[in-house]
Amino acid sequence: MYGKKVKLRILFLSLILAVLILTVFLVLKSLEENVVYFISPSEIKELGEIDYNKKYRVGGMVKKNSVNMSADYVKFIITDFKSEISVKYSGVIPNLFIEEKGVVAEGFLKDRNFLEASKILAKHDENYMPPEVKEALKEK
Template sequence: MTPRRKRLAIAAGVLLALAAATALVLNAFRSNLVFFFTPTQVAAGEAPQQRPFRLGGLVRAGSVQREGVQIRFIVTDTQREVPVAYTGLLPDLFKEGKGVVAQGALGPDGVFVAREVLAKHDENYMPPEAAEALKRAQAQAPQAAPTLVENGR
């Protein structure tokens, strides 16, 4: 093998290894990417059906039901509502009427099954996506907030 062909083979090997590493990194990034959706977007069918995502909004007052470590509550953006089921311990700051972000997946019955629940950490903070979604929902005409299950989804 001539020196020129050796250099070409080494360069091709390096490029192949770089392409493989890039493909692995992009695949890992894509599989771990979790998007944020509001109850209105979930009701409109914009949320993925087979992949986990984050659901954000306010915990509707009077909606929290506890049975041991199983908790059910409703997340609303003042326009639409999504029922949530969670098994585990909730954060200390989790309260009705306060901001919440739940990560999980939408079940076939329309109930969002959360594997993680995050609550805001002080009176001034709400995730930017949730704050923007609530502003948009409040700017539209006020109407009753039907749940996702009531809409037949």
């Protein structure tokens, strides 16, 4: 159907693209540690060695009834429903920092169960709805 030149170009392009996709895949795979924005409490437990001078970002859900606010700091527990980690933080709290919603805390690990955060970010989910609908869902 196509001429010889056209066929050759199609072949050439598919070959280049295949190689390129493979390269990008391998690069991203090897950089996975840097591409992920945060790690879960379970992954903290599984870490081979903890670098106490390095900042870690830990993400998960704020455990229900775990937020403990006092005058100059807030303490809470991040859970991924398998493991948990306690976080202590002092500073500005984002608006959407709520129990049972996502959070990412960045700071230094004191040990595998305790993180002293210097920054916390709220991570909301993909659900959007009016307040009335949320109420109706709750009643169910």
